[in-house]
Amino acid sequence: MAFVIRTGRADLAFDGLRSEFGLPEAFPADVLAEAEAAVSRSPGDRPDFTSLPLVTIDPPGAKDLDQALCVLRDGDGFVVHYAIADLGSFVTPGGALDTEVRRRGQTIYLPDGNVPLHPTVLSEGAASLLPGVVRPAVLWTFTCGADGVPTSVEVRRALVRSVAQFDYATVQESFDAGQPHPSVEALGVFGPLRRELALRRGAIELQLPEQEIELDGAGWKLVIRPRSEVDSWNAEISLMTGMAAASMMIEARVGILRTLPDPDAKAVGELRKSAAALGVPWAADVSPGAFLAGLDGSSPEALALFTDATRLLRGAGYTAFDGTVPEVVGHAGLAAPYTHVTAPLRRLVDRFATEVCLAVSAGEPLAGWLAEALPLLPSLMGASDSLASKVDRASLDLVEAWVLGARVGEEFSAVVLRAGEREGEVFVAAPPVLAKCSGERLPEGEAVRVRLVEADAGERRVRFAAV
Structure with a gap:
């Protein structure tokens, strides 16, 4: 499919991507009606933890806030409270909303707006952990030793209230200035401890350039998103929660894991x-x-x-089980068993995995609807992950071609990422582009000069040639 890019703007091209990949334009009326009705539904009798000074850390302007945290010192150790949006309070199993979100699988992000998993009345409203309002949540509480290892884990439904909404840059600046918010001050010690534990386990993290697309006047530009220490520390809280959830499932012999076989x-x-x-x-x-x-x-x-x-990180998937623990339970990237439970507003499987943990923690059998759903989730999430990856790559390819469209024939500095007999892959830093490059025996891992020979927005293709 070809796209027409008008000078200075690329918005019509993203409409083309929505059409090409069959992304839904809106929610059906019965789904919206069910979501609206769920907003006024009582969360039921649950413990009140609104006194916890939880805060959220997300990209600037985010409204779909899945997690809120509070990390406190406890003698030589730590207590970590991690509240997760409770979609189970809003989605009726087997209803129109449940059916629609199963079809969608996850929120799909495009530069000019997302295609949400849930209606925004929930994902950016009643279910989102927005600051200053009481919300139903699933609250994980970790009591950890001085080494950062949990000695006890609790998970329960609760009422919570975030006291502040932060972004990564703001929190990083507060740490750099020596004045972090009290709710995250201990994260500056706990986060590095968890990172060290990951390295000891043998976790694998690839620090490849992370391209992002941003508005540039009436058009778009490519940038590299730097990953701050706070970003890494915050991620460790989510990973700890996913690993704890996986351990619960394995011990109970029921659940769904995010698995990745060890590299051969x-x-x-x-x-x-x-x-x-x-x-x-x-x-x-x-x-x-x-x-x-x-x-x-x-x-x-x-x-x-x-x-x-x-x-080293090929073969990721979802593994559901009930009664018998599967042969492969680990995630090679984390060097530990792991499951998704921390982003239910944006990813389907998290809601179901959370319900498993709540049932296991309470010593109760899985509800019938939940047990029936588990074996369906691997294929639903596999298809959704594949679609999200294709849309993300297509968006980047399109903007790369659009940004470079008027620069064919120019030379750039590049790094050879992967060599081949006649063609390799290079990374150009300015603008940040990953693309194919022709040339025999390109020197892998070395800086080279390349010439842009093609930038075709219609085909979403950029190609360089070694100089």
């Missing part, structure tokens, strides 16, 4: 060969995760190795 010896061997070829030392007793974590993420060699390391 061949993939690790190929990465070691790449490191040797690039002259990057890698001791025999150092795990791939620890090796990658020790690289300077800004160096050309590191970018090439992170790209090569993607082969």
Whole structure:
């Protein structure tokens, strides 16, 4: 499908993507009516934790707030409260809303607006953990030792109230100034502890450039989103929760896990060969995760190795089980069992996984509707993840071509991420673009000069050639 890009704007192109990928334009009337009715539904009798000074940390302007946290010191240890939006209070199993969100799978993000999983009256309103208002939530409470390891985990339905909405940059600035909010002050110690535990487990994190699309006047531009320390620390709270939920499920022999098989010896061997070829030392007793974590993420060699390391993280999926624990329960990227429970406003599986944890924690059997849904979720989420990935890649490809459209023939500085016989992949930093590059025996992991030979917005294609 070809798209017409008018000079200075790209909004019509994203309408084209919506059409090409069959993204829904609106919610059916019966779904909206059910969502509206759910807003006024009583959350039922549940403990009142509105005195907890929870805060949210999200991208600027976000309204679909899934999580609120409070990290406190407890002697030498820590107590972490993590509230998650309780979609189970709003979605009736088997109803019109449940049917529609199963069809959607997750929120799809485009540069000019998202295609939400739930009607915004819920996702940006009654179910969102917005500041200053009482909300039903699923509250996880972790009591942790001085090493950051949980010694007890509780999960329950509760009433909560966030006291403030922050973004990553603001929180990072407060830490840099030595004046973090009291609710997250201990995160500056707890987050690094959790990161260290991840490295000890052998978790693998790829520090590849993260492209984002932003408004640029009447059009769009590409930027690299820097990941702050606060971003990383906050992510560790979510990962800890997902790992705790997975442990509950495995012990109870029922649930749904996010699984990723361990990398095979061949993939690790190929990465070691790449490191040797690039002259990057890698001791025999150092795990791939620890090796990658020790690289300077800004160096050309590191970018090439992170790209090569993607082969270590292949085969991710969802594994549902009831009665028998599956053979593969771990997630190689985290080096631990893991499941999704922390983003129910934006991802379907989180609501169901949370309901499993609540039932297991209460010592109750799964409700019939929940047990029936579990085996359906892997295919629903697999299809949804695939669609989201395609839309994201298409949006980036389109904007890359649009941004570079008038610069065909120009030369750029680039880093070779992956070499091939006649073609490789390069990263151009300004503007930040990942694209194919022709040229024999490109020097992987080295800085090169490349010439832009094609930038076709209609085909969403950008190509370079080595100079």
